[in-house]
Amino acid sequence: MYPADDRRVLDRSQLGALFAALQRRSYRIVGPTLREGAIVFDVLESPADLPVGWTDVQDGGSYRLERRNDEALFGYAVGPHSWKQFLLPPLQRMRRATQQDGERHASADVMDSENLAFVGVRSCDLRAIGIQDTIHMGGAHVDRMYASRRSNIFIVALNCSHAGNTCFCVSMGTGPRAEQGFDLALTEVIDEDRHYLVVDVGTDAGKSVLDEVPNRKAEREEADAANAVVATTAAHMGRALDTTGIKELLYSNLEHSRWDDVASRCLTCGNCTMVCPTCFCYSVEDVADLTGESVQRERRWESCFATEFTYTAGKPIRSSARSRYRQWLTHKLAFWIDQFGMSGCVGCGRCITWCPVGIDITEEVAAIRATDGRAKSES
Numbered sequence: 001m002y003p004a005d006d007r008r009v010l011d012r013s014q015l016g017a018l019f020a021a022l023q024r025r026s027y028r029i030v031g032p033t034l035r036e037g038a039i040v041f042d043v044l045e046s047p048a049d050l051p052v053g054w055t056d057v058q059d060g061g062s063y064r065l066e067r068r069n070d071e072a073l074f075g076y077a078v079g080p081h082s083w084k085q086f087l088l089p090p091l092q093r094m095r096r097a098t099q100q101d102g103e104r105h106a107s108a109d110v111m112d113s114e115n116l117a118f119v120g121v122r123s124c125d126l127r128a129i130g131i132q133d134t135i136h137m138g139g140a141h142v143d144r145m146y147a148s149r150r151s152n153i154f155i156v157a158l159n160c161s162h163a164g165n166t167c168f169c170v171s172m173g174t175g176p177r178a179e180q181g182f183d184l185a186l187t188e189v190i191d192e193d194r195h196y197l198v199v200d201v202g203t204d205a206g207k208s209v210l211d212e213v214p215n216r217k218a219e220r221e222e223a224d225a226a227n228a229v230v231a232t233t234a235a236h237m238g239r240a241l242d243t244t245g246i247k248e249l250l251y252s253n254l255e256h257s258r259w260d261d262v263a264s265r266c267l268t269c270g271n272c273t274m275v276c277p278t279c280f281c282y283s284v285e286d287v288a289d290l291t292g293e294s295v296q297r298e299r300r301w302e303s304c305f306a307t308e309f310t311y312t313a314g315k316p317i318r319s320s321a322r323s324r325y326r327q328w329l330t331h332k333l334a335f336w337i338d339q340f341g342m343s344g345c346v347g348c349g350r351c352i353t354w355c356p357v358g359i360d361i362t363e364e365v366a367a368i369r370a371t372d373g374r375a376k377s378e379s
Contacts, residue, residue: 007218007226010186012195014214015047015073018156018184021212022117027154030086031119032079037065039079041086044119051076058164058238058349060358071195074120074188077164078348082277083118083125084132087149088301094145094284096296111148119156121182123175124167124346126157128277130181134340135280154205157182161189161229165238166349168362172241174346176233184210187226198226239349241362242369246343247334249369254326258367263322265357270303272351272359273328278344281309304328329361 010018022029029044034051044050055068056076068075097106121129136146160169160176169175178185183206187198198218201207218226273279283302288295302309305324310317318324336344345361352360 006201007223008199008201008210008215009218009222010197010199010213010215012073012197015197017213018209019044019046019119021209022154024212025115025154025209027115027117029117029119032074032076034065038063039065039076041079041081041083047073050074050120055162056164058166058353060166060352060360061355062358063353070190072161072188072190074158074186075162077160077162077167078122078125078350080275080350080354082275082348082350083121083129084277084280086116086118087129087132087153088136088146088280088282091298091300092145094297094299096294098294100293111145113148113152115152115154117154117156120186121155121157121178122160122348123157123178124169124172124348125277126155126178126181127172127174127346128348129155131278131340131342131344131346132280134342154209155182155184157185157202159185159187159226159230160233161187163233163236163238164349164353166352166360167237167347168239168241168349169347170234170237170240171243171362172343172345172347177230182206187229189222189225189229191225196222198222239347239352239360239362241345241347241365243333243343246365247337249365249372250330250334253368253372254330256368256371258364258371259322259326261367262325262359262364263320265359266321266325267356268305268307268321268324269356270305271354271356273303273305274301275350275354276332277346277348277350278332279303283309304331325359329364332361333365 019029030041031044032039032051033042033044033049034054039051039056050073052073053068053071054065054076057064057066058077093110095107095110136143157178159178182202185200185202189196189198199210201210281302281304282299284297284299286295286297304327307316318327332344
């Protein structure tokens with residue numbers, strides 16, 4: 001990141017110039033917008049498409065929008081979408097084969113690549129993108145389809161000014177300030193008289209774009225106000241998760257009675273995995289047309305809560321809700337550390353909000369910790 005004493009300021013009215021600078025460079029801008037009663041990610045033509053003056057109210061199994069008493073551009077937490085839908089799409093064609101006049105033709109792997117500018121990437125989601133990068137590009141076997149999409153992404157991060165009731169990014173060390181992995185990072189400041197954005201530059205590409213936008217050096221008071229916004233957000237997290245020795249805690253309590261308790265509530269619908277910004281499991285299917293002359297191989301998002309996901313040698317190996325929830329939570333918070341050297345949870349809280357029965361990952365871990373090693377049940 002560029003020097004902290006070289007922060008810049010954009011007035012609210014100058015955000016359109018930032019959009020224009022990105023569009024001149026052939027970026028398609030994607031960011032938060034209002035649709036069907038939620039704040040979701042979609043294509044933005046201008047700042048007018050942002051959820052201006054709206055906020056969200058979240059709790060376990062509950063989400064609704066409310067009007068704010070100001071015209072904040074980013075005055076909400078996170079919605080049901082995550083950025084993985086653009087990097088690892090829910091449905092993606094891998095290759096295609098056809099047969100015509102007795103001749104067979106096969107296409108190579110489909111390498112989608114588009115210049116996308118992600119605007120409003122919160123620090124938890126920024127960390128999630130970094131996790132996906134490690135998984136799909138950081139090992140010996142690179143996912144070329146993911147890498148192709150990831151190669152042309154410009155990231156405008158957002159330092160949070162609003163913590164949702166299900167957020168716990170402070171516990172996970174993932175926010176609310178974006179520390180790295182961005183081209184530009186914005187902090188929205190609204191006071192009695194002014195509405196402006198303090199900008200941190202993270203890369204040469206970010207500086208080059210910002211140079212095309214009217215801006216000025218941040219005054220000390222403006223930089224302090226931006227810092228205060230983030231500090232206030234950090235102090236108002238809706239949830240907390242004690243991660244002390246969490247891998248060992250979960251490994252030593254695989255037969256804890258709490259797994260039966262959560263299984264009695266879990267619908268195994270897979271919502272938590274669909275909204276999670278780091279879950280990446282998928283299935284591969286060959287789909288033929290009705291004539292039998294064309295077939296294409298597709299990969300689509302899959303969930304470890306689906307019985308068929310573990311179907312092996314004639315039967316599923318995790319047939320109970322208890323075993324499937326335990327697999328998801330322990331993979332996210334324990335196995336993931338062994339696999340990738342990091343936690344698979346970024347504290348965004350989506351899995352809590354969008355669980356139909358409001359199962360809370362922070363509550364489940366706390367319950368296991370409270371009776372660590374003492375309450376056991378048979379598997």
